[in-house]
Amino acid sequence: MAKYAILSDIHANLEALSVVLEKCREIELDKFICLGDIVGYNANPSECLEIVRNLEPVAVVKGNHDEHASIASEEMEGFNPHARKAVIWTKDQLNEEQREWLSGLPYRATVQGTNITIVHATLDSPENWRYIFDAHHAADNFTYQFTQLCFCGHSHVPIAFCKKPISSTAEKPIDEIQNWAYSPEEGVFPRDVEVADELRVSVQTGFKYLFNVGSVGQPRNRDPRASFAVYDSVERQVTRYRLPYDITTAQRKILAAGLPERLALRLETGN
Ligand code: ZN
Numbered sequence: 001m002a003k004y005a006i007l008s009d010i011h012a013n014l015e016a017l018s019v020v021l022e023k024c025r026e027i028e029l030d031k032f033i034c035l036g037d038i039v040g041y042n043a044n045p046s047e048c049l050e051i052v053r054n055l056e057p058v059a060v061v062k063g064n065h066d067e068h069a070s071i072a073s074e075e076m077e078g079f080n081p082h083a084r085k086a087v088i089w090t091k092d093q094l095n096e097e098q099r100e101w102l103s104g105l106p107y108r109a110t111v112q113g114t115n116i117t118i119v120h121a122t123l124d125s126p127e128n129w130r131y132i133f134d135a136h137h138a139a140d141n142f143t144y145q146f147t148q149l150c151f152c153g154h155s156h157v158p159i160a161f162c163k164k165p166i167s168s169t170a171e172k173p174i175d176e177i178q179n180w181a182y183s184p185e186e187g188v189f190p191r192d193v194e195v196a197d198e199l200r201v202s203v204q205t206g207f208k209y210l211f212n213v214g215s216v217g218q219p220r221n222r223d224p225r226a227s228f229a230v231y232d233s234v235e236r237q238v239t240r241y242r243l244p245y246d247i248t249t250a251q252r253k254i255l256a257a258g259l260p261e262r263l264a265l266r267l268e269t270g271n
Contacts, residue, residue, distance in 0.1 A: 003028070004116070006213050006229045008035035008153030010052065011065065012090065013217025013267075014044035014253075016226040017051060019245040020216050023196075027230065032056070033111060035153040036063030036120035039102070040083065041218050041263050043253035045069070045090045048217075049098055058112070062105035063120040063154065064129045069094065070103035078129065082260040089259060114233065115148040123150060131155045135174045138163075138210050142174065148203065149231065149238075150210045157181070157221045158214035158240060165206035177201055180211070180240060182223075193224060196243045203236040211238060217250075224270035 005024045010017050024032075032055040039045035040063075052060070065083070068076050069090040076084050091099070107126035108119040117123065122130045122137070123144035131154060132138055138161040141150065160180035164170050179199055203209060214227025225242040232239070251264035 002030040002233055004031045004033050004058070004111075004114075004231045004233070005029045006033045006035065006118075006151045006211075006231060007052075007216050008120070008151075008213050008228070009037040009063065009156050009215035009217060010034075010048050011037055011215065011217035012039050012042035012045040012048050013226075013250050014042075014047050014051075015246040015250045016217045016243075017048055019243050020226050020228050020241075021051070021055075023241060023243055024230075029230065031058045033058060033116070033118055033151065034060040035118055035151060035213065036061045036105070037065045037153065037215075038063070039069050039090045039094070040065030041086050041259075042250060043257045043259065045093045046095075046098060049094070049102070053101070059109045059116075059118055060105055061109055061118050061120050061126075062102065062107055065090070066102045066105060070099040082262050086259055086263060089257065110147060116231070117145060117147045117150045119150065119152050121152065121154040123152075129154065132159065132210070132212060133157075135161060135172070135176060138174055138176075141210055142208060145208060145210065148208055150208075151229070151231075152210065152212050153215065155212060155220070156215035156218055158212055158227055160201065160209065160211045162210075163208040167206075177209075181221075194244050196225075196241065198239050198241045201238045201240075203238060209238070211240075213240065214242075218267065219270045220266075222270045224268055 068087045124140045160177040213229040254264040
């Protein structure tokens with residue numbers, strides 16, 4: 001029985017990770033889980049990797065950026081030119097031991113002694129790096145989900161689904177958990193962008209849940225605040241946090257490293 005912090009898509013953003021870990025200390029967590037993409041896009045891959053390892057997470061899985069930053073091949077299917085440039089830069093920032101550690105991570109894991117499975121992309125074919133954006137994608141994932149809870153990342157967009165018990169007479173077997181996926185309207189900057197917020201989902205017996213916890217280091221749902229989740233196995237609650245962080249410093253480092261300007265700009269718009 002414990003409180004778990006679930007961190008995904010840190011993407012070498014030291015400023016965002018620091019704020020998230022400060023919050024984790026404040027809420028007195030017991031354990032950490034990492035859903036991959038520790039590196040890529042931002043300017044502190046080596047530092048973020050060491051911080052994650054020092055947290056001694058109970059489970060870590062590999063993301064697509066982790067994979068490409070840790071193997072020799074420069075073939076990157078599905079990577080845009082900015083992402084590709086960042087991967088090549090990242091590879092150079094990591095030492096051999098760090099690259100080996102990343103490349104040795106599994107694609108999915110069940111957290112020992114818990115009802116939690118984790119994956120970076122999707123459980124049905126984790127190595128193909130698919131995205132979960134709707135109930136159809138979620139259905140494919142639930143087919144391979146044998147624990148009550150599954151946490152994933154990859155899209156950087158928080159979204160959650162629950163699958164009702166087989167005995168349920170409801171018309172739709174899978175529902176989206178609406179408030180988890182809050183995204184501001186296009187072009188409308190969230191008014192509360194400087195304010196931290198949190199929302200809770202209660203885990204009910206007989207239901208299965210799939211949570212995309214959003215991204216620590218490069219949020220993409222037009223909300224630039226760092227996103228992560230906490231699962232409390234005693235209260236049986238999953239809480240999603242959004243935290244403002246020092247975006248300006250993260251941007252400055254991206255530019256100073258010679259990484260594409262677009263990677264700096266997208267941090268402040270959250271897309
Ligand atoms: Zn990612």
